[in-house]
Amino acid sequence: ATALACHHLRIRDATFPWDSLQLLQDVAPSPTQPCHHQHAPFFPDTLLHTSHPQQAAAAALHILQHLFDTLSSPSTPQHWDDQARHHLLNNLQHHIQQLQQCLTANGTLFQAQGPRNLMLSITKYFRHIHDFLHAHNHSACAWEHVRLEARACFQRLHNLTRTMRN
Numbered sequence: 531a532t533a534l535a536c537h538h539l540r541i542r543d544a545t546f547p548w549d550s551l552q553l554l555q556d557v558a559p560s561p562t563q564p565c566h567h568q569h570a571p572f573f574p575d576t577l578l579h580t581s582h583p584q585q586a587a588a589a590a591l592h593i594l595q596h597l598f599d600t601l602s603s604p605s606t607p608q609h610w611d612d613q614a615r616h617h618l619l620n621n622l623q624h625h626i627q628q629l630q631q632c633l634t635a636n637g638t639l640f641q642a643q644g645p646r647n648l649m650l651s652i653t654k655y656f657r658h659i660h661d662f663l664h665a666h667n668h669s670a671c672a673w674e675h676v677r678l679e680a681r682a683c684f685q686r687l688h689n690l691t692r693t694m695r696n
Contacts, residue, residue, distance in 0.1 A: 550621055550684045556614035558607070558677055565671035572679075584633070585648065590690040591629040592649055593683055596656040598622045601680065605668040 602619055659676055666672035 550618060550687075551681060553614055553618040553621060554677060554681055554684065556611060557618060558610050558674065565674050572682075586690045587629060587633055589648055589652065590687055591626065591633065592652045593687060593690075594622055594626050594629065596652065597680055597683055598626060600656060600659060600676065603663075603668075605663070607670045607673045609670065610673075 598619060601615065601622070606615065659679060663672050663676060
């Protein structure tokens with residue numbers, strides 16, 4: 531059952547980031563106003579330099595959990611499409627559960643889950659995102675920057691899922 535759960539996960543990993551990118555685009559197809567004056571935190575690419583499949587899976591899980599927490603906030607803009615947002619959140623939750631099942635089955639979920647600095651850096655990055663939203667009063671422009679950061683996260687998850695398949 532363990533091998534089957536992880537094999538199914540790997541097949542789905544190939545399309546998950548791209549499906550999520552489309553859903554994220556559907557959530558807010560175009561900003562309601564131009565947003566030039568704010569600068570959101572940037573995803574630290576150094577977080578993705580892991581060649582160990584279980585560390586990549588743990589990092590992907592950590593990122594997905596933070597994305598879910600961020601995008602499920604009740605302060606998301608009113609112009610966002612609720613149906614698309616809920617579909618995206620369901621997609622995230624499903625993938626989180628699959629990753630948790632796979633990591634638990636492999637005995638790694640409750641271990642160190644990769645380098646401590648890696649997990650702390652991911653947590654710090656998302657804390658900066660939440661601070662950014664708060665500093666800009668959860669404005670539509672601030673959320674647009676966060677949506678773009680989420681988009682970058684999904685693009686980077688593609689690299690992590692390739693490492694997981696190795």
